[in-house]
Amino acid sequence: MSAATLEMKHEQAVTRAMPGRRLFGAYFTEAKYETIRMLRTPAFAIPFLALPVALYLLLGVLLFGAALRSDPNGAIFAFVGFDVFGVMGPGIFGFGVVVALEREQGLLALKRAMPMPPSAYLAAKLCMAMLFGVIVTASMITAALTLGHLPLSAGQCFTLTALNVLGALPFCAIGLFIGTRTSGKAAPAIGNIIYLAMIYLSSIMFPLPKSMQASAVIWPAYHQAQLTFRALSAPSQGSAWVHLAVLAGVTVVFTALSVRRLSREG
């Protein structure tokens, strides 16, 4: 390589507008390396991908499968519970813990100081969470069709996949909110508290006592589960529009609060 090719060419680099193709390339490259990072840390990814289907197979098929087969709605309840559980994890932990760690390690500040397109960082992580949602859905559908004896039509499988991919958004927003406000050490603990509280209090896994049932509506997991019941033609509560509005509202509010925080303080 000649010395000339190494010239920094400052005079030539006067125009600093980013052509559209390069701007798209920046988003694509960020998402590509985010995916590569996750693939190179299987210890982080596998629990989120394998745990929902493993628990579904253990509890919904092996231990209580016979009882659930005699009650189709019970079988769907078990499936939906672990399906929503699988959608929540990558969003809350993938965003919450990873963003908190990267803030703490100064990586986020470096990216903010460099001319990274402002939403490329979030878009890359969002793509990862959605990809996780697709993998979780595919594994859950496969388990339900083969071992769970749950009759799902092709249309239901498609709707479920779309619902899970979009359903990752509110949980990513909550995770992002945790990640922008906690340290790397505190984020897993805070994430776990919210994750476990939501699993129980949204009644996606266990029916709540009557006195607490009304409070389930405050949790996005409840609304995600109701939409999933509808997609699987099972009995559900409330209006689909209300569920969609709540999930969209959670996404917008928590994302806006987090982005504001990131742009001001990192």
Place this chain on the structure above:
Amino acid sequence: MHSDCVAELAGVSKKFGKIVALDGLDLEVRRGELFAVLGPNGAGKSTAISILLGLRRPDAGSVSVFGESPQNLSARRNVGVMMQEVALAQELRVHEQIDLAASYYPGPLSVAEVLELTHTTPLRDRPYGKLSAGQKRQTQFAVAVCGRPKLLFLDEPTVGLDIQARETMWNVLRRLVAQGCSIVLTTHYLEEVEALADRVAVLARGRVIASGTVSEIRAHVVRKHIGCRTTVAVEEVRSWPGVESVAGDPQRMQITASNAEDVVRRLLAADAELEALEVRRAGLSEAFAELTQETIQ
């Protein structure tokens, strides 16, 4: 404002709670210069740099980078950054780190060019998490220069580097400056500043307490060091006016004096056989220590 100014802080103040980090700070970075920002811990260097990088907003005063707010992406597309407290993604290889950072810029160098420029080709396929501390700094430097920056911020760039790697980085910095790049350097290695800097600003308590070329900063300290071999007694030299201290013995006498020329004349008059005479100005470190001590007092 200087006509060649590429970045400027004008009357910038910043408080964190009750602590005043910057107190009406004025700084100006000019085109094609290496500008060193020095100061004791807590002087406000990091806060000033973070405002220039657009990471923090000033409470008062103005900040501009290439005539724009550093919050603007178009301004930051001219900027390269090497921070001190940063961990790049552990899982990515060196060439991937460069490829990712280069994607943020409109006309970056190729990965191969960056590796060659920064002498990091042997590290190309190594995961960042498995590099030594010095190799990580080299990789961060490669990431900082990959976008052909017109303004480069370097925070303690040579910490952890061996002598050869440090010399290599210095050579690259000299080359970048010769090509018109402006560099803002913050470091505790004052020999690095003496070797590289065109201009220096010394900060203390959020203000500039001295600025100028390295020679101008050194000139803040009038004392000089005189070394010689002489027959004149140590006690006698110590009694002369302007002599601050005398160490060693007549065979290897070390004199510190505020009026070195007068002391040398007197030494030559007293000892016709005087040998190995050497007069040395105060170093930057002495000037820095004196300037910052005066401010703290």
